[in-house]
Amino acid sequence: MLSVHIMHSLFNYFCINILD
Known part of the structure; x- marks a missing residue:
């Protein structure tokens, strides 16, 4: 899908942006 x-x-x- x-x-x-x-x-x-x-x-x-989003995870990358939050962690960085």
């Missing part, structure tokens, strides 16, 4: 891939990408992006 594409939506799952998008959600996962956004989640990783």
Whole structure:
């Protein structure tokens, strides 16, 4: 499912921003 891939990408992006 594409939506799952998008959600996962956004989640990783947010995590990187929060940690950094």
